[in-house]
Amino acid sequence: MPLQPVATAREVVDEFGRTWIEVDLARFRMLKDSNPESGMYLLIAAPAGGLGGFAALAEGPPGKSPSIILNSFEELPSNHPTPGTASLTEIVPATDAAGAVYALDLAIRRGAAGEPGAAIITPSDYGTPTPGQFLIVNTAGTGFALGTPKLGGVHHPAEISSAPSGTTGSPFTVAVVNIEEGTYANDFKLMPQGECRVEGAGPSLRVNFVARLNANDGPVIGICRGVGGTSKERLNISGCSGTDDSLSVINGGEGATVFFNTERQSGSLNSYSALDDYISCSVLVTQA
Structure with missing residues (x-):
């Protein structure tokens, strides 16, 4: 069995005047005056004529963040x-x-100004535009669509009916104007207008031409009061004369129906007629 190498240690002073303990077998060194209580040491080994160093540090407590x-x-x-x-x-x-x-x-230094960018959208991104249109929120509320602003307009009845000869009931609806929900996004005001010629069968007869909201007996939003005592009388509704003006204001997005009636006020023994040839009516819508 070969003999184990014998290592010897000796003191060596380096060029800086420090004294080292050197083990000659592998040439390990450690400072003679190092403090064993410090928890660290320096080990230098040169097994092939080189120089290597290993340092060990004791872990201290966590520091405080600055x-x-x-x-x-x-x-x-x-x-x-x-x-x-x-x-x-x-x-x-x-x-x-x-x-x-x-x-x-x-x-x-602040950043330099960027180059001008291209337009993000163009009108053709939303279909085939026409002058005067603009982007509005679609009916689903999830995107945009091309639309035309609706600030007001005139609405007409689909048909006009005559109050035939011998009419005695009240009210008698001669026309209905319907405004669909969603036609106007903002609050809008109804201004009924129309003309009707009433022909009575007796001198005590008096007939009004009335516009009512959402039912043939609903709130009055326009009226022309007959004079009575005449065989033929022309009645004209214009706006909301004689009514509460707030009744004719509709909330944006809602719809409205206007009933045009002839309504007998006096002359219970007398009948009347109002021919469709002499009746015209419509509803003007304006911004509220």
Whole structure:
């Protein structure tokens, strides 16, 4: 069996005057005056004529995080010759209870202006546009669509009926104007207008021409009161004369139906007629 190598140690002084303990077998060194209580040492080995070092450090307790506060900030023009700078200055030293506090002085150059971009959308992205249209929220409320602003308009009845000869009942509906829901997005005002010629069968007869909202006996939003005592009388409705003006205002998005009636007021023994040839009516819509 071969003999185990025998290692010997000797003291060596380096060029800096430090004394080392050197093991000649593998040439391990450690400082003679190192403190074993420090928890670390330096080991140098040169098995092939080289020099290697290994350090071991004892793990200490977690440190306290430092704090940084902004002391000054300067924004320079993008073409300024001065480069951006940043510096930290300790203003409160670290303690066992808290980390250090540093003041930050910062100077940066703002970014240069970008190149003009292209348009994000074009009218043709939403179909085939026509002049005067604009983008509105679609009926589902999930996107946009081309639309035409509806600020008002005139609505006509689909048909007009005669109050035949011998009519005695009241009211008698001669026309209905329907405005669909969603026609106007904003609050709008109804202004009924119309003309009717009533022919009575007796001198005591009096007939009104009336516009009512949402039912043939609903609120009055337009009226022309007959005079009576005449065989033929022309009645004209214009606007909401004689009625509460607020009744004719409709909430945006809602619909409305206007009933045009002839309504006998006196002359219970007398009948009347109102021929469709002499009746015209419509509803003007304006912004409320």
